[in-house]
Amino acid sequence: MRKRLFVPLALMAAVLLLAAGLFAGVRGTTAQDMASPTADQGHPIHIHDGTCATLGGVVFPLNNLMAPDMSATPMAGDDMDMASPMAGMETMDPMAGVDMSQVESWSETDVEVSLDDLLGAEHAINAHESVDNIQNYIACGDLTGSPTDGMLEIDLAEQNGSGLSGKAVLQDNGDGTTTVTVWLMHSGMMGTPEATPAM
Numbered sequence: 001m002r003k004r005l006f007v008p009l010a011l012m013a014a015v016l017l018l019a020a021g022l023f024a025g026v027r028g029t030t031a032q033d034m035a036s037p038t039a040d041q042g043h044p045i046h047i048h049d050g051t052c053a054t055l056g057g058v059v060f061p062l063n064n065l066m067a068p069d070m071s072a073t074p075m076a077g078d079d080m081d082m083a084s085p086m087a088g089m090e091t092m093d094p095m096a097g098v099d100m101s102q103v104e105s106w107s108e109t110d111v112e113v114s115l116d117d118l119l120g121a122e123h124a125i126n127a128h129e130s131v132d133n134i135q136n137y138i139a140c141g142d143l144t145g146s147p148t149d150g151m152l153e154i155d156l157a158e159q160n161g162s163g164l165s166g167k168a169v170l171q172d173n174g175d176g177t178t179t180v181t182v183w184l185m186h187s188g189m190m191g192t193p194e195a196t197p198a199m
Contacts, residue, residue, distance in 0.1 A: 042066040043105055044134060045127040045182060052124045052140035052157070060113065065105035065127060065184055098183045104164060106183045115152060115172035118143055125156060125168050127184065138162035139184055147172065158187050 042064030049056030123143040129136040141156035150172035158165045166184035173179060 041131045043127050043129065043138060043184070044131060045107055045125065047111065047118070047143070047180070048124050048126050050122050050124060051142050052126065055124060055126060059123065060111045062109040062111070062180055062182065063107045065107045065182060067105055068100055068103050098167065102185050104184045104186055106181070108179065108181045110173070110177050110179050112177055114176050115147055115150065115170055115178045118170070118178060119152070125154070125180070125182065127156065127182070129162070136160060138164050139166055141168060143170070150174065156182070156184070163187050
């Protein structure tokens with residue numbers, strides 16, 4: 001009787017040990033993937049009240065900044081080929097003169113506010129490292145300046161030694177909405193205010 005009971009118990013123990021090993025392996029892979037923000041969830045980015053120096057609350061969440069070869073960034077309904085988001089813009093994005101081969105991540109979002117209303121109060125575009133490390137800011141730019149033909153371009157400065165800076169273009173759509181497109185590049189791959197000081 002003891003032998004009959006011992007075999008099922010030994011088999012059950014072996015199955016439990018195997019399952020525990022597989023679970024640990026899956027957990028390790030997930031943790032490693034999360035360490036690379038653009039590999040999975042991207043960099044969260046928002047329009048905040050206030051300025052980069054004194055950020056307030058989020059007023060308009062934007063689509064997460066994703067690597068250019070990922071299909072998650074383009075808005076649903078875009079005509080862009082979802083299998084290859086780089087199609088048609090392999091070199092320069094005509095809207096802002098951005099060399100897409102240098103882009104670390106990018107995002108495009110339609111927000112329910114006119115550009116004039118955004119500029120009517122202090123606002124800033126702020127990018128975060130990841131969902132898990134949301135408190136670490138990696139790039140920020142104040143929404144200031146005068147639009148030209150309903151379009152405003154701003155620079156996003158590197159924050160907290162992230163090694164990333166970028167630019168954003170806000171296009172008023174004339175219907176109470178604004179399209180916000182943001183690109184992040186490794187600092188030094190684009191002209192920054194620090195690199196070209198005003199005379």
